[in-house]
Amino acid sequence: xxxxxxxxxxxxxxxxxxxxxxxxxxxxxxxxxxxxxxxxxxxxxxxxxxxxxxxxxxxxxxxxxxxxxxxxxxxxxxxxxxxxxxxxxxxxxxxxxxxxxxxxxxxxxxxxxxxxxxxxxxxxxxxxxxxxxxxxxxxxxxxxxxxxxxxxxxxxxxxxxxxxxxxxxxxxxxxxxxxxxxxxxxxx
Numbered sequence: 001x002x003x004x005x006x007x008x009x010x011x012x013x014x015x016x017x018x019x020x021x022x023x024x025x026x027x028x029x030x031x032x033x034x035x036x037x038x039x040x041x042x043x044x045x046x047x048x049x050x051x052x053x054x055x056x057x058x059x060x061x062x063x064x065x066x067x068x069x070x071x072x073x074x075x076x077x078x079x080x081x082x083x084x085x086x087x088x089x090x091x092x093x094x095x096x097x098x099x100x101x102x103x104x105x106x107x108x109x110x111x112x113x114x115x116x117x118x119x120x121x122x123x124x125x126x127x128x129x130x131x132x133x134x135x136x137x138x139x140x141x142x143x144x145x146x147x148x149x150x151x152x153x154x155x156x157x158x159x160x161x162x163x164x165x166x167x168x169x170x171x172x173x174x175x176x177x178x179x180x181x182x183x184x185x186x187x188x
Contacts (some may be wrong), residue, residue, distance in 0.1 A: 008141050009092050011069050016123050017074055018071055023154055023170075024032070026060040026161065027049075027062070027160060027187040027188055028061060029060070029061060029062075029181070029187065029188050030045065030057045030059070030060035030062070030162075030185050030186065030187040030188075031058070031060075031062075031185055031186055031188075032057070032059075032060065032162075032183050032184060032185030032186070033053045033055070033056070033057055033130040033183070034054075034055065034056045034057075034058070034166065034181045034182065034183035034184070035053075035054070035181055035182060036053075036054045036055075036166075036180050036181020036182060037050075037051060037052065037054060037179070037180060037181070038052055038054055038106075038177055038178045038179035038181075039051065039052065039174070039177070039178050040052050040078055040098055040175060040177050040178075041146075041175070041176055041178075042074070042174050042175040042176065043174045045183070048050045049088070051078070051079055052077055052079055052098070053076060053077050053079060054058050054074070054075075054076045054177065055074075055075055055076075055178045055181075056073060056074045056075070056181075057072065057073045058061070058070055058071065058072040058073075058183075058185075059071045060108065060185075061070075065112070066109055066112075066170075067107065067108070067109055068071075068105040068107075068108045068110070068143055069105065069106070069107060069108070070102075070104070070105070070107075070108050070122060070124065071104070071105055072102075072103070072104040072105075072106065072116065072126075073101070073102075073103055074100075074101070074102040074103075074104055074126065074148075074170065075099070075101045075102075076098075076099065076100050076170075076177055076179070077097070077098075077099050077153045078097050078098040078099070079097075086088055089104070096133060096134060096175035097132070097133045098119050098131070098132055098133075098134070098175070099128065099130070099131045100128060100129065100130045100131070100170075100172055100175075100177065101128065101129050102126040102127065102128040102129075102170065102172070103127050103128075103184070104125065104126035104148055105124050105125065106122040106123060106124025106125075106148065106149075106150075107122070107123060107124060108120055108121070108181060109121055109122075110154075113159075116155055116156055116157065116158075116185065117153065117155055117156075118154050118156070119151075119152070119153050120152055120153070120154065120163060121149070121150070121151050121152075121186065122148075122149060122151075122152075122168075123147070123148075123149045124147070124148055124149075125128050125144070125145060125146065125148070126146065126147075126148050126170070126171070127143075127144075127145050128143060128144060128145070128146060128170075128172050128173075129141065129142070129143040130142045130143070130172045132148075135183070142172070142173050142174075142175070144172075145172050146170075146171040146172060146173060147171050147172045148168065148171065149167035149168065149169055150167065150169070150179075151166070151167055151168075151178075152164050152165055152167065153165055153182070154185075156187065160187040160188055161184075161186055161187075162183075162185040162186070163182065163183070163185075163186065164182070164183040164185070164186070165173055165180075165182055166179075166180070166181050166182075166183055167179070167180050167182070168181075
């Protein structure tokens with residue numbers, strides 16, 4: 001019994017030891033697009049948006065087998081979800097929609113599970129602009145610099161195309177967007 005368990009463990013570890021034979025070996029540039037959904041919440045909201053669309057365009061430069069630098073353009077829209085914000089003491093303003101845009105730079109660390117599969121994490125900072133719109137198109141804008149992070153997994157085919165799933169968190173001052181999405185990419 002112990003010998004068969006040991007043999008199964010060795011067979012399971014062998015593909016991990018061949019992770020250096022990565023399908024994107026020698027390819028240092030990656031272009032990608034991601035789309036997804038999530039929720040928006042804030043310290044100043046009475047209620048939170050239960051849904052929003054999220055998209056990103058990114059460029060990734062591979063430093064070595066495990067580390068790379070990501071540059072991203074991120075945007076999101078609350079799809080007219082309900083948001084109530086108390087901007088002034090003693091008064092409340094109703095906002096129908098929240099839009100945000102951010103330009104991010106992240107450090108991405110990946111662990112290769114096989115020559116095609118990898119797990120990764122990203123951590124970085126971004127400049128953002130958030131726009132709150134009410135029913136008469138009166139806007140309240142917020143902009144600044146904050147942090148973002150994500151965890152995900154990716155499948156990379158030998159021809160350079162990849163598909164991945166990512167869960168992320170984007171801080172926008174007092175506002176925070178939690179996202180789930182699918183990414184499509186091409187490495188060259």
